[in-house]
Amino acid sequence: MPQHTIERSRYEFIASMLLGKTDLLNLYSVDPQTFGGTDEAKNGVIIIQNNEIFITPPLSGGKPAVISAIHPVVLKINGQVITGPTPITSADDLTWEICEKPQYQITVSDDKLKVYFTLYRAERYAWNLVNNPASAFVTVRAEMNREMLLSTLSIERIIAGFEKSPIVSSLNIPALYEELNNPTYLPVCIAEGKAPVPGTNASLELLFQQKIENQFKSMDDSAQETGCPEFFMVQEGEVFAKKLPPTEGLPGFDVYGGVLPPPPPQDLTLFSSPCAAMLPGGEIKACRKGRPRITGSGTFVKTIDFPQTFPVPHSDSEAGGTLMFPGDVIAAHDLSRNTVIEALGNVYIFGDVRNSRIAATGSIFISGKVVDSELYAGGYGATHNRLCSFTELVAKEVAGLREAARHLAETVESTVQTVKYGLVIMLLLESKYAHLPRMIRDMQELLSGMSTDYPQDTKILKHLMEFFLNPGQFTDQITDAGIGSFLSLLKNLAQSICQMQEERVRIDIAGSHDSIIKSGGDVHIHGDGVSRSQLHSAGDIYFAKNSSMSTDSTMEAAGTIHARSVGGESIGKSLLVAGRQIIAHTISNASVTIGGYSLEITDPIENIAFTAKSLQQKYGRAASSSSE
Numbered sequence: 001m002p003q004h005t006i007e008r009s010r011y012e013f014i015a016s017m018l019l020g021k022t023d024l025l026n027l028y029s030v031d032p033q034t035f036g037g038t039d040e041a042k043n044g045v046i047i048i049q050n051n052e053i054f055i056t057p058p059l060s061g062g063k064p065a066v067i068s069a070i071h072p073v074v075l076k077i078n079g080q081v082i083t084g085p086t087p088i089t090s091a092d093d094l095t096w097e098i099c100e101k102p103q104y105q106i107t108v109s110d111d112k113l114k115v116y117f118t119l120y121r122a123e124r125y126a127w128n129l130v131n132n133p134a135s136a137f138v139t140v141r142a143e144m145n146r147e148m149l150l151s152t153l154s155i156e157r158i159i160a161g162f163e164k165s166p167i168v169s170s171l172n173i174p175a176l177y178e179e180l181n182n183p184t185y186l187p188v189c190i191a192e193g194k195a196p197v198p199g200t201n202a203s204l205e206l207l208f209q210q211k212i213e214n215q216f217k218s219m220d221d222s223a224q225e226t227g228c229p230e231f232f233m234v235q236e237g238e239v240f241a242k243k244l245p246p247t248e249g250l251p252g253f254d255v256y257g258g259v260l261p262p263p264p265p266q267d268l269t270l271f272s273s274p275c276a277a278m279l280p281g282g283e284i285k286a287c288r289k290g291r292p293r294i295t296g297s298g299t300f301v302k303t304i305d306f307p308q309t310f311p312v313p314h315s316d317s318e319a320g321g322t323l324m325f326p327g328d329v330i331a332a333h334d335l336s337r338n339t340v341i342e343a344l345g346n347v348y349i350f351g352d353v354r355n356s357r358i359a360a361t362g363s364i365f366i367s368g369k370v371v372d373s374e375l376y377a378g379g380y381g382a383t384h385n386r387l388c389s390f391t392e393l394v395a396k397e398v399a400g401l402r403e404a405a406r407h408l409a410e411t412v413e414s415t416v417q418t419v420k421y422g423l424v425i426m427l428l429l430e431s432k433y434a435h436l437p438r439m440i441r442d443m444q445e446l447l448s449g450m451s452t453d454y455p456q457d458t459k460i461l462k463h464l465m466e467f468f469l470n471p472g473q474f475t476d477q478i479t480d481a482g483i484g485s486f487l488s489l490l491k492n493l494a495q496s497i498c499q500m501q502e503e504r505v506r507i508d509i510a511g512s513h514d515s516i517i518k519s520g521g522d523v524h525i526h527g528d529g530v531s532r533s534q535l536h537s538a539g540d541i542y543f544a545k546n547s548s549m550s551t552d553s554t555m556e557a558a559g560t561i562h563a564r565s566v567g568g569e570s571i572g573k574s575l576l577v578a579g580r581q582i583i584a585h586t587i588s589n590a591s592v593t594i595g596g597y598s599l600e601i602t603d604p605i606e607n608i609a610f611t612a613k614s615l616q617q618k619y620g621r622a623a624s625s626s627s628e
Contacts, residue, residue: 044065046136047132050131052129053067056090067086069096101120103119104120118187124149126145167255199264201246202244203243236287237286239286245282291345296503297378297379311331312335334349336356338356341357344362348366349368352368353371357375358373366507369527370513370515371512372513375509377520387454401433412424422476422479456493511527511528514533525545526545529564530549537557539558539559545564546564550563551566551568559579560578560582562583573591574589574590594612
């Protein structure tokens with residue numbers, strides 16, 4: 001270590017302070033030029049040697065020395081921890097200590113079902129302060145002395161930390177031993193409770209779903225002959241559903257021994273018309289002949305009724321048309337071009353569908369092919385019903401009008417003027433919202449197609465529409481509260497259509513070309529297959545025939561895709577995305593994705609079943625996250 005010089009008066013002070021510490025005194029020699037009388041030479045000085053900190057006071061006209069520390073050193077001046085550079089003199093009481101990270105950490109999961117042990121280091125060593133020569137600004141540092149082992153972490157010491165905790169009774173001692181002997185330095189579970197076993201919510205078991213499919217197929221040939229099939233599902237007195245009651249779960253316990261009650265199961269509320277009755281055992285029987293319609297999919301409030309049936313008359317015209325009906329729709333013939341069907345029930349087509357659009361809150365059954373068309377069933381059918389989608393669009397515009405009227409009224413009132421709210425609305429309808437009256441007229445035309453069998457009465461809604469079409473006649477009657485009521489009616493109308501989606505819906509077709517197929521349940525292909533189409537299913541997609549083909553198409557299913565032949569010799573690539581599994585007899589020129597793992601397939605593969613696990617393991621190199 002180099003020699004340091006210090007002026008005579010400073011040296012004499014240090015010599016008196018370090019009396020008997022010759023090893024420190026030998027570090028310094030007297031050189032008057034070093035402290036040549038400058039102001040800096042009058043400042044206080046700090047010396048660190050052999051784990052001791054020495055401080056000299058400043059000379060007359062000088063400043064106190066400044067001290068700070070770097071982790072794990074903690075300095076206290078007069079009992080207070082310092083967090084940054086701090087002036088200090090010999091009159092201050094200075095202490096230091098080492099505050100290092102603990103050797104291990106115990107954490108309990110948020111649900112109190114697991115206790116984790118994380119080892120940071122098994123050995124504990126002494127620390128030494130790093131020597132520092134005399135200086136006015138000193139940062140205290142420390143380094144570990146690996147030649148002085150203080151202790152080694154033992155299993156007994158860890159267990160002793162749990163002495164007053166009920167966790168000790170369920171400690172996994174072998175897991176602790178293993179981590180101490182073969183450290184991974186990762187969290188290790190050393191105690192575990194038991195999660196409660198949830199019960200089962202009440203549910204509705206439907207006993208007539210298979211009957212729909214079978215009866216539809218058996219009537220396929222006769223429908224063409226009779227022209228208007230008599231399409232019934234259940235007979236009077238027949239049991240068509242059963243309510244399964246909720247069952248209680250089993251309690252669990254946390255790592256502290258506390259009881260964890262299971263979440264209470266949800267019961268089911270059923271509303272039924274006089275056409276259905278519940279028996280003491282939970283069975284539900286029909287009190288009339290017809291198809292039971294069970295709405296409220298995804299909720300615990302179900303409504304049971306028997307919808308009316310509308311037979312679509314055969315027409316030689318290709319002009320098509322629009323049909324809105326609050327029940328089932330049956331066409332015993334091909335669907336002509338430019339036909340729109342919006343049904344609050346099932347739709348049955350005994351033939352092909354071309355250049356048409358069908359939205360059903362129930363299922364869609366088509367015996368033939370679907371070409372250049374759009375099919376929406378269940379939840380998709382509800383949201384694509386214009387009574388829902390267009391109503392929501394109008395509500396959005398009216399809400400914007402209401403907000404704009406508030407701002408405009410506030411602006412006028414800020415100039416100490418008064419204005420009628422109705423005049424503000426009329427001004428906006430003639431300027432920024434000039435398009436809204438046209439939308440209201442379209443809405444009126446849409447509502448005119450509603451019969452009394454629809455789930456909501458729209459008389460008040462139609463009356464309030466006149467305010468927007470003739471604002472000049474109603475300037476005294478238009479209020480912010482009135483517009484709020486109008487918005488509520490629009491919202492209720494849209495919700496009433498959404499609530500009409502049925503249980504366990506499906507789209508059943510022979511095949512499709514250049515079409516969009518979206519089902520809130522399953523998609524069933526009973527014919528030759530699909531090409532250049534988009535299939536979306538909230539359930540499964542299933543191809544029934546061994547000869548079914550899927551080419552140049554996109555198929556997305558929340559559950560399983562069970563295909564036959566995918567890709568083939570087509571130029572375009574097929575895309576299959578599933579939530580659970582993809583099964584194919586032959587697949588080529590396609591991309592499959594499950595659970596975020598994807599695989600590009602060029603050469604044919606036969607009799608294959610893909611899962612997220614198999615894509616990750618067997619095809620690990622080719623698989624990649626779908627988010628990339």
